[in-house]
Amino acid sequence: MTNTPLRLTGDPEADQLLTEDDNALLIGMVLDQQVPMEKAFSGPLVIAQRMGGRLDVARIAAMSEDEFVELCSQRPAIHRFPAAMAKRIRQLCQVLTDDYESQATNVWKDARSGDEVKANLARLPGFGQDKAAIFTAVLGKLRGITPEGWRDAAG
Numbered sequence: 789m790t791n792t793p794l795r796l797t798g799d800p801e802a803d804q805l806l807t808e809d810d811n812a813l814l815i816g817m818v819l820d821q822q823v824p825m826e827k828a829f830s831g832p833l834v835i836a837q838r839m840g841g842r843l844d845v846a847r848i849a850a851m852s853e854d855e856f857v858e859l860c861s862q863r864p865a866i867h868r869f870p871a872a873m874a875k876r877i878r879q880l881c882q883v884l885t886d887d888y889e890s891q892a893t894n895v896w897k898d899a900r901s902g903d904e905v906k907a908n909l910a911r912l913p914g915f916g917q918d919k920a921a922i923f924t925a926v927l928g929k930l931r932g933i934t935p936e937g938w939r940d941a942a943g
Contacts, residue, residue, distance in 0.1 A: 792930045797826045802833040810892040810931075811845050811884065812836070815877055817923050818914035823868050831866040835877075838862065846890045848881040879913035896933055902941030905933065 794806045796816070805812045812832035820828035836843035838859050848856060853875060860866045860874035867873040881890075888894035895912065899905040902924060909920035925942035927933035 794829075794930065796829040797833075799826075799830055799833070802830045805833050805836065805843065809843060811890075812843050813926075814884075814892040814895075814912075814923075815843070815880065817919065817926070818876055818880055819867055819873055820919075828867070831873075834864075834866050835860065845881040845892075846885045848878055849885040849890075851878065853878060876914045883912055896927060899933075899935050901936050902928075902938030905935060905938060906941040 791807050794803050796806060797803050806816060806829055815832045816829035819831040832843055839847065856878045857871045857874040861870040884890055884892060895908050896905045899908060905927065906920045906924045909915050909923050910917055915923070921941065921943045924938060928938045928942060
């Protein structure tokens with residue numbers, strides 16, 4: 789598995805977090821709708837900064853919905869729809885915590901095929917078939933996650 793340095797945001801600190809932390813990359817992908825890509829993928833760093841410097845999905849999952857919405861709605865908000873996206877991110881963090889030991893990597897690390905990677909992603913809050921296919925491609929091209937059939941699953 790490789791982590792290709794990502795340059796998605798124009799902010800070296802945000803890009804470093806995305807490069808080093810699969811949870812951040814997954815959350816950025818959830819945020820990547822109806823806002824510029826740079827804004828979406830900067831969101832995980834903003835959340836981490838507001839949480840004291842660390843992106844902690846278990847802590848997000850343990851927060852009340854209102855508390856996390858407030859954190860995401862502070863100016864500048866993490867998204868043009870901060871409340872809706874905060875709820876979705878919190879749901880994602882709950883699934884990661886409950887089912888994947890708080891590690892996004894565990895969503896795909898044991899998948900035996902590209903279809904399994906895509907199916908695992910599609911079951912996550914904030915992901916549908918299209919976003920799952922795009923993220924399957926991201927994992928293959930930028931993270932070296934290339935089980936049999938990953939290119940077909942990525943479309």
